Amino acid sequence: xxxxxxxxxxxxxxxxxxxxxxxxxxxxxxxxxxxxxxxxxxxxxxxxxxxxxxxxxxxxxxxxxxxxxxxxxxxxxxxxxxxxxxxxxxxxxxxxxxxxxxxxxxxxxxx
Amino acid sequence: xxxxxxxxxxxxxxxxxxxxxxxxxxxxxxxxxxxxxxxxxxxxxxxxxxxxxxxxxxxxxxxxxxxxxxxxxxxxxxxxxxxxxxxxxxxxxxxxxxxxxxxxxxxxxx
Numbered sequence: 001x002x003x004x005x006x007x008x009x010x011x012x013x014x015x016x017x018x019x020x021x022x023x024x025x026x027x028x029x030x031x032x033x034x035x036x037x038x039x040x041x042x043x044x045x046x047x048x049x050x051x052x053x054x055x056x057x058x059x060x061x062x063x064x065x066x067x068x069x070x071x072x073x074x075x076x077x078x079x080x081x082x083x084x085x086x087x088x089x090x091x092x093x094x095x096x097x098x099x100x101x102x103x104x105x106x107x108x109x110x111x
Numbered sequence: 112x113x114x115x116x117x118x119x120x121x122x123x124x125x126x127x128x129x130x131x132x133x134x135x136x137x138x139x140x141x142x143x144x145x146x147x148x149x150x151x152x153x154x155x156x157x158x159x160x161x162x163x164x165x166x167x168x169x170x171x172x173x174x175x176x177x178x179x180x181x182x183x184x185x186x187x188x189x190x191x192x193x194x195x196x197x198x199x200x201x202x203x204x205x206x207x208x209x210x211x212x213x214x215x216x217x218x219x220x221x
Contacts (some may be wrong), residue, residue, distance in 0.1 A: 031207045042199055042211035043155065050207055090154055092209075099145055100201075100209055102154040 003027075004103035006091050012109045015081060021106045023074040023091030032074040033100060034066060035090040043090055049074060050096065081110045112137050115202050115212035123218045130187040132215050134200030137181070144176055144183045145201040148194075149214070155199055159185060190219045 004025045013019050023032065031050050035043035048056035049068040063085075065077040074091055086109045094100040116135045124130045132146075143162050147155035159174040161167045161183065167174045173186040183202075187194055200212040 033207070033209070042213050045208065045210070048207045055206070056208055088154075094207070097143070097203065097205065097207060099143075099157055099160045101157060102147075105154045 004091055004093055004101055006089075006103035006106050008106060009104065010107045010109075012111060013078065013081065014111055015083070017081075018077070018079045020078065021076040021089055021091075021108075023076075023093075023103055024072055025093040025101075025103075026072055027093060027101070028071075029093035029095055029101075030071060031094045031096055031100075032068060033090075033092040033094075034074070034076050035092065035102075037088045037090055037105075047076075078108075081108075083110050086110045113212075114138060114210050115200055117198075117200050117212035117215045119213055120216040121218050122215055123220055124190050126190060126192060126219055126221055128190050130190045130194065130217055130219070132185040132187070132198050132200075132217065134183045134185075134202075134212055135181055136183070136200075136202045138202070138204050139178075139181065141178075141181075141202045141204050143203045144174070145203070145209070146172075146174060146183075146185045147199040147201060147211075149197045149199055151197075158198075187217075190217075192219050192221060195219045 034046040037043045047066040067075040091103040092100040146159045149155045161174040175184045197214040199214045
């Protein structure tokens, strides 16, 4: 089983809203990732959690706030987003330094 | 210089032919290499990974790594229309930072 589950699949939010993206895996992976992908561009790394601690923050604006409540869950809290933040948000997980498996993504539209 | 470079394509090959996708990387400390396939509107799907110099085969797919030349490739034999997608090369230096190339669009024509 190489399943990473992301919810919701689609999200439309206003610029004053607060919302959260959720990601879950039960593969025992201890590294979890958030990527952002714009159309016709490669995935762009945002955050990495390793053993439930934030290990990489790629200078992401503070309106994006990650959280790793336990080894199976990863959240991305969104607040005061801009229309240019509209993108596909991808969660991935891996064993430490190994191949990463992606969830199906959340298609986010900011209006 | 970009960390991971790929020709954006499109690369067009006839059905049944071999498709050859190439990727170069700039950091000599890179340790592991991955190929993902991404259909339009979908998430990346892991196809192959390779850690050591040489070839690694899995079904119709062969990954090739040459660390001296900082070059990794993916060969797809007997290409099918269902192989039409964007192929992303990804490189990990160490730790958990996985960096992607811009991807190569492959079109397999009937």
